[in-house]
Amino acid sequence: MEHKEEVLERIEAKGVSRRDFVKYCTLVTSVLGLAPSMVPRVAEAMAAKQRPTAIWLHFAECTGCSEALLRTTYPWIDEVVLEVLNVAYHETIMAPSGEAAEKSLHDAMTQYKGKYILICEGGIPMKDGGVYGKVGGKTMLDIAKAATKDALATICVGNCACSGGVQAAKPNPTGAVSVEKATGVKTININGCPPNPINIIATVVHYLLLGKLPALDAKGRPLFAYGMNIHDNCPRRAHYEAGEFVKKFGDEGAMKGWCLAEVGCKGPNTFNNCPQVMFNDGTNWPIGAGHPCIGCSEPNFWDEQSPFYQPI
Numbered sequence: 001m002e003h004k005e006e007v008l009e010r011i012e013a014k015g016v017s018r019r020d021f022v023k024y025c026t027l028v029t030s031v032l033g034l035a036p037s038m039v040p041r042v043a044e045a046m047a048a049k050q051r052p053t054a055i056w057l058h059f060a061e062c063t064g065c066s067e068a069l070l071r072t073t074y075p076w077i078d079e080v081v082l083e084v085l086n087v088a089y090h091e092t093i094m095a096p097s098g099e100a101a102e103k104s105l106h107d108a109m110t111q112y113k114g115k116y117i118l119i120c121e122g123g124i125p126m127k128d129g130g131v132y133g134k135v136g137g138k139t140m141l142d143i144a145k146a147a148t149k150d151a152l153a154t155i156c157v158g159n160c161a162c163s164g165g166v167q168a169a170k171p172n173p174t175g176a177v178s179v180e181k182a183t184g185v186k187t188i189n190i191n192g193c194p195p196n197p198i199n200i201i202a203t204v205v206h207y208l209l210l211g212k213l214p215a216l217d218a219k220g221r222p223l224f225a226y227g228m229n230i231h232d233n234c235p236r237r238a239h240y241e242a243g244e245f246v247k248k249f250g251d252e253g254a255m256k257g258w259c260l261a262e263v264g265c266k267g268p269n270t271f272n273n274c275p276q277v278m279f280n281d282g283t284n285w286p287i288g289a290g291h292p293c294i295g296c297s298e299p300n301f302w303d304e305q306s307p308f309y310q311p312i
């Protein structure tokens with residue numbers, strides 16, 4: 001509890017009220033599908049003294065998933081992430097560089113061997129022995145194999161780590177694949193391009209709260225977030241049933257918020273909690289803003305869901 005007070009005081013010192021923190025905990029609780037009475041327990045879990053150690057590695061990707069997490073509308077979420085997790089290594093936010101960074105990774109993997117949660121962002125180039133993706137002279141393939149081997153669990157964040165991502169799209173010149181395919185280690189996949197940050201936090205909170213990772217679907221995605229179909233939960237669904245379709249961006253149907261199926265919506269193929277949670281503090285989501293879903297939380301969506309603006 002003492003630690004919880006410390007966390008709350010630090011957050012307050014950054015100009016964030018306890019009320020906002022509790023509001024965020026309420027959101028995490030609802031994303032996990034837990035009863036509102038669990039909010040205090042989620043808040044306690046997020047501020048617990050026993051924090052799991054995380055090593056966050058970047059492979060072939062754009063760092064958009066880290067950015068989406070750290071630059072949310074909650075300007076203080078980085079503070080909470082660093083409080084919820086003992087982040088021992090994260091190339092985007094850590095201070096060391098060069099050899100010192102290499103040493104940080106080595107030290108973290110040695111000190112927390114068998115106990116750290118490995119979070120991976122990015123696909124793994126496999127062609128020609130993995131030479132098309134290197135960090136500090138080592139191939140991403142070798143780094144991923146070594147890091148997954150001694151991890152307590154491996155969480156893949158974003159479509160690149162989960163299924164290879166944009167660099168794995170045809171013709172896939174570097175032979176990029178998912179972390180699971182490259183290493184043979186079973187991963188938890190927080191899919192999306194980028195994934196909703198709340199689903200990353202909720203997965204970690206689930207572990208803190210219940211001592212285990214959440215139930216997964218056949219694609220390795222947490223069911224609490226990916227167990228529902230976009231089309232079945234879409235606010236435009238009544239227009240689909242009524243045969244009211246946007247024919248062209250900016251037409252009358254678009255103005256009236258009709259269904260986007262004929263301009264390429266992939267909602268019927270896609271599983272995610274976007275309609276419920278939305279992005280940017282629940283402000284909106286692509287379909288809400290009049291853009292068809294491109295199916296970014298489905299594996300290999302760059303190849304399998306494109307052309308994005310043609311009907312399924």
Ligand code: SF4
Pocket residue numbers: 230231232234235236237238240258259260261265266267268287293
């Ligand atoms: S906009 Fe997309 S997800 Fe929504 S009802 Fe139409 S096809 Fe389904």
